[in-house]
Amino acid sequence: MPASSPSPVPAEGGRRPEPKWDGYRAGLLVSRGGEVVLRSRRGAQMAAAFPEIVRAARQELGEGWALDGEPVVWEGGRLAFERLQRRLASRGARAEQAAKEWPARFVAFDLPHDGDQDLTGWPYARRRAALEELFAGLPAAGPLALCPSTTEAAVAAEWLGWTSAGLEGLCFKRLDERYLPGGSTRCGPRPRR
Template sequence: MTWTLPEPMLAAPVPDPALLPGWAAEPKWDGWRALVSVEAGRVVLRSRRGANLVASFPEIKSGSRQLPDATALDGELIVWESGRLAFERLQGRLQQRGAGAAHLAAEWPAHFVAFDLLRLAGTNTTAWPYRQRRAALQDLFTKHKLTTPWALCPSTTDPDTVREWLTWASVGMEGVVFKRLDDAYRPSRGWQKYKVRETMEAIVGAVTGSLTAPRSLLLGRYDDDRRLQYTGRTTTLTRTASASVAGLLAPAQQGHPWTGWSFSAGWGSRETVNVTLVEPELVVEVGVDVARDASGRWRHPARLHRARPDLSPTDVPRWTSPPH
């Protein structure tokens, strides 16, 4: 009977980064969740949603020769570029096969950061407690001297180490994941995750919905050439937040800097969304996580904290693109 990969174990968000007794912590990587299995020369590389990734990542397929037969790992596909996690280099990989995939693998090779062991040389390890799976995963890396594209995810039970990891936002580390030491691996949200968030100011340049009842805000910042650059959008506003912001918005005047622009329904989506342009005068304070695209835009929706009518657009920090 052929062994199949289980559904991935997931993490529920928590508001506090404190490491509790009986739990371990791991860095939360800004990449693609993936599960890999090797058996009798066959390699399976599956995304969290079940997509087959093996043809798109030939460097992982070739690297699977380092693993013992009938072994499976859970982890994250990542790409490093210029000292940071470059999530955007993973985009487009699913559309590449053959020579195209090989070219991207050579130019921006992906690494598989392993953080859990699901099977070891034919033994199903998912019923083992995390502490036992972790020890076996470390032994796997040591015994077989695994090298690129494989990397072992750090794990700790030291709160000071967790606090240090939370300072790694500048390289694109999203936060930390917490795992109970005695828990088995199961397809549920038994893990926990804490995402680093930053408070920032931005200028409202457009809204979804209407001026009288905005559903979300499209945000921007001026660059050094006084061009209003789009930075991201907020989550759906509550009724209270919508009403409070609506009274501070003014209809766009002729010559709005975003006239003629189209906006996607979400990062990486080809679907566009209808927006209403507003005069770029209102400053708002938002909370964002550390995930950015190649141009520095926020990949995930920002959370509106409050409007700042006491600030002018000139008070908002300038838009700066990340170095390449």
């Protein structure tokens, strides 16, 4: 996503902030045949590197569901981008071992397809409500995680303090915007004081 310097609090004009993670933007899809596809926004196939995410998607999501988000790896209480990069290079038994040593989570921030219908024409506020409903029925501690979102300035300001844990800043999403794969979401680093 292109970086800009948004305000550190929810902007007026129908935008809602959420944390910007230190991961790789990716789409997660369970096909009609049950195959799980995890692909970077540039088209790189990532599923073989993240078997725990693939298993969770197969078990927890129905066929035809698609999530937009980022795989992330935590180590020592902070996001570990270097571990994520190493995970991307793992396949087969090495990927299974890496999943035990440095488990990844797929942080979902959008829902373009819910299994029954294409949601890309829906406004973000409606897709977000559907995404929250989906995650209400999923295990909280599993490899699939819901990205937080808020309308409260104090909460958004608190998230900016997470930069010491590897968070890159905030993304501001327009509530009335339909799904765009590249998006017009404004993301940026923590504002300098």
